[in-house]
Amino acid sequence: MGEENLHGLRSLIQSHPIVDNHAHNLLSADNALNYEKYPLESITSEAKGEALQQAPHTLSHRLAVKQLATLFSCQPTWEAIKAARQTWVTADYHGLVQRCLDGTYSLLLDDLLTDSDIEDYRWHKQFIGAASGAKRIVRIEAVASKILLDFWGPQGQHKLRKDPQTFLSEFHKHIEQYLMEPNVVAFKSVICYRTGLDIKVNSSEAAFKESFQRLLRIGAPFRISDKSFNDLLVTTTLQIIEEMVAKHGKQRSKPIQFHTGLGDNDISLVLANPAYMQPLIAHFKNVDFVLLHSSYPYTREAGYLASVYPNVYLDLGEVFSMVSKDAEHSILRQSMELTPTSRLLWSTDGHFHPETYWLSNRQFRDTLETAKDVAADILFNNSNRLYDLKLLPPAYVPKPHEPDEKELSVTNNLENLNDLAVRNPNTAVWMQWVDYTATIRVRMFPIREFIKIVQGKRRIGITLAVYHLLQDDLLAPGGLATGQFYMRPDLSSFCRNVALESNSATVMTFWEDESGEQLEGCPRTTLQRIVTALKPIEVTLGFEIEVVFLQRAYINAKNTWEPITENHSWSNMTRDIRQKALRLLEEIMTALASIDIHIEQFHAESAPGQFEFVLPPDQPLSAIDTLLKARQTIVNVAEKYDLRATLYPRPYPDAAGTASHTHFSISPPTEEQSFLAGVLEHFPSITAFSLSQEVSYERVASGVWAGSEWIAWGTQNREVPIRKVTSGHWELKQIDGLANMYLAIAALLAAGYLGITHSLSLTHKDCPVDASTLSQTAREELGITNQIPKKLEESLVALENDDDMSAILGAGFVEKYIAVKRAEAKRLAEMAENERRTWLIERY
Incomplete structure (x- = not known):
């Protein structure tokens, strides 16, 4: 991105294309409303079962409800959102997916989260901005499980019990093939979920054999969760990647992502701290490590690793839509305390429901405004370089009018106002102020006229007699009918009117003089x-x-x-x-x-x-x-x-x-x-x-x-x-x-x-x-x-x-x-x- 494009920082953040460096496949249309198997509440919580029932009582869920109501143009209640969603999914699931993936230019998918009910990674390409915008991330534990299942059976069972090296040979072959496959851009390990991040760099052959036999005794379906076995999978993958780098004379090869930090109740939160990985990172110097999900609540530890090891990147995904707004700001601040901005990546960790993408991207863009000047790198450039995507970003054109800091307090919801005007063109907006008798005074405008006021195309003058006005419109001594002030709407106060037979909303205002300066005596300005x-x-x-x-x-x-x-x-x-x-x-x-x-x-x-x-x-x-x-x-x-x-x-x-x-x-x-x-x-x-x-x-x-x-x-x-x-x-x-x-x-x-x-x-x-x-x-x-x-x-x-x-x-x-x-x-x-x-x- 050239320097000439950075003058419109806020517009850049809200409009810049995104490389989503870690996500998962969406449900097929037939399964998109199967809430019994895929609860919609999971878009704001990692909890499962009975614990997930508490999700509606969290700050993250309440924020999501408020935002999803704008997506679905409905009342801000969970019931209304589900009803509107059912209508949209039934009528046009493709349209909903397209809306939720707007702004995503490249999508890197771990497509082994589940093997049923989802669309293939190639299906997602139709919604992405770049022709080659959907790529695969290979989960190594899923590869291992598939190999065991392929061998499993009356003949294979005996063979595996005698020769665990057969498994390692097949695993080695698969990883090498994926390293050569163009549609695969990275590997991933979920060892954090299985046995924790305290991974031994050198595992003994005897320990691996014992671990291998324990897995076989449990039998299919294979969920690989035995420490010696899991550790060896990771170190073997890292060795193969390093060998490939040396063999082909490359400086770098495909990176490997690690789930770190928060997860569902299947995780040991203590062992999810990426600090345990320091010996591993130091040993495999030619492999790029991506620490996923902000490593929350261990963001600072991850930031330290990214600051002292040139092969470590910190992903800022998943937590957005899962934590409160205050926590989102805190996570971004902590991640930037030590981490070089060239080592920060963005992902949604979107999965199953398209709204997971939409919410994460929206909340991250809003939060990123606190660190505007690194936006392009985090959103696009760092991932483009790390995964060797060779993407040429589309020409970035700032919005026609770039507001200054004074204007931002007024225009920050202009896009939502325009959406409201399209959806409900008969809305009336009540611009209000409170006079010195505590009487609320009102001027009412059709929504389209109100938007002109917000844009500065109209000014609403009010007589300065307001300074001396009584409840019955008589003037106190000293009041004059000359002069006026201008109302400036504060969109942070914009709110629907309810419990009225009225299609309207209210917004509070500041008082300004002819030149646009704050006016002494304005109650809100005074406060x-x-x-x-x-x-x-x-x-x-x-x-x-x-x-x-x-x-x-x-x-x-x-x-x-x-x-x-x-x-x-x-x-x-x-x-x-x-x-x-x-x-x-x-x-x-x-x-x-x-x-x-x-x-x-x-x-x-x-x-x-x-x-x-x-x-x-x-x-x-x-x-x-x-x-x-x-x-x-x-x-x-x-x-x-x-x-x-x-x-x-x-x-x-x-x-x-x-x-x-x-x-x-x-x-x-x-x-x-x-x-x-x-x-x-x-x-x-x-x-x-x-x-x-x-x-x-x-x-x-x-x-x-x-x-x-x-x-x-x-x-x-x-x-x-x-x-x-x-x-x-x-x-x-x-x-x-x-x-x-x-x-x-x-x-x-x-x-x-x-x-x-x-x-x-x-x-x-x-x-x-x-x-x-x-x-x-x-x-x-x-x-x-x-x-x-x-x-x-x-x-x-x-x-x-x-x-x-x-x-x-x-x-x-x-x-x-x-x-x-x-x-x-x-x-x-x-x-x-x-x-x-x-x-x-x-x-x-």
Whole structure:
């Protein structure tokens, strides 16, 4: 590949042809749906039998489901994928294979994985880019088994028992023939499965004879798994290869591949470590060794061997689609710690089902973007050279538009969008942003128009009046109708709308100015800026969604809302809950799972009609995007039952309130004391965002499980505003669903950042009780001296006077935010209490 082709690195990685240096034959069309014999779950797991039933509960399987749903254009569930697959296999199996092998230019097949139900290696050529693109890899143990079977019988049995050298002579002849056969490019050993990689370089003749006799006593079918015999097969093959090199004066001959690392339960994982092979590699210097399957979990050991022995190559196959995304990135990093990039090869280890090829190639290409500049070598050049394929790659042409780093965050799913537009041209995309009143604002576009926006062919301008807009579209003081910002979609947040009679999806946006620069005051940009400032500290968030389900009622001829359950208590499954809420709750769980939001648990909370859904942890921006999507889905499902799901902070004065408890973690936790000191120091400013409505302060009380009334922290204490869970992991209790969560978390993390930057000492001690129950002296001994604000105005004044917080969040933004909150509070204060309650319930 010339240097002129490397400027479009991402396009290269996603488009460059592949030499798949190790794979297996596909099932014939008649067997492609025989899941009893060839379970489809095996595409993401090496497990077998009962253990394979656990595969759907792994991260690798969940990722595969999400990706296969795009291949089959179906819902992201295993059942939907199998149904769509059956239709495709039945109608056009060749078409499915072609789709899954797209981009593969040469395919090297170990075609001795099984001797039935599969297509011959030559059948695969029709799907490959190069005319000579399908080649064979010969498995030496299978060759040995065939020789024994050929000799086996009434006459051959006696002959073999007398003369084991007959076997060796035949084996020698077969290996020499394969060395001369053009369609064979390599050998392979599965000794790792049989007796392990601690292979003796010099086996005694007596030990081999004893081993040979043991095999014969067991009889056909021959599964060769006796150590002395297996070791001799390997060393004999290596000797023949070296002799061929010397005989023909070649520098190198055909390589030999070894299964290393993970496998099914037929393997000894300890003996699968390629480090055992070091003496063998050192002895046979003129033979090229390929260590298959990333040698996982011994990737570093394999990398060491490839770095110090010129005849060792490391294959990066099989693990892709078998492990989590984090593990894939880790394996690639470990493989490149020592291994020269000229010794790295790629394979899918695809077998039986064509989706094994498709998933592996897709996941490896995505992971390889972390090491772009070696992509062409790993994908193509190294294998082309090692196996002497003599392939001339097709001309590589970068895609017409090569995005820069700024554009990548927008265009990385453009191909999927184009596919969606073809499959479902009537899709509408809702571009969303959250204003300072926590109102979600929406603009809707047909999918084709949305693609133009993503490509930069259209810009969507929104009035800057948004900075001062109230829920009913009135402007707070200072608001003007002049100027505009532009919405830039963040495709990482793109998600289908579910539980709605709507063919649509949502995507969150960033705000940019006329020149395309990030705009101060954009909630998502503000949060992302603080997260970046905290680097190298990593922040993780997890949210608890508390919600009250209400039904419409008419009392004294007035419209109001009442809870759907009254016989109700915390973590209880009462008769009322079973009859009136259980079906609703389970439908919410199913709807969320259909868009890849997998709640960790859900249960009844304390107040009538109140329930909690716990979301998994994630990076800050993604976690909040997921939180908003999950809340909207809960609302959608509730509306199907003619119910209202509300986040209103205190629906009933005599019951517990409704929060949006937030778990936040920093890693490493080395600065946790200064971080926590900053949060406590600036806590009144944080509540201007986390308790953003006057009604939010009805939860600032003692004895209602809401964090009580004093600024404090405590280990596993739920009556302080900051509960410490473990080192570097806390829960913020003084936050509710009326907050703009991007801004609330930005303020929380900004306070922690200030604590670290100013090296604040943690003067608050661990509080073991509700601080309101302590005397003033006892509180002071714990360093607890300030109360949580009891009114919104107190929090706004604290923020107004907090120069450090204003500086890091943006002084202009803080001024606008305070103006909006004060105007909003004034507007709500003018309403009667019941009117205000209904008005807020119907909006939040």
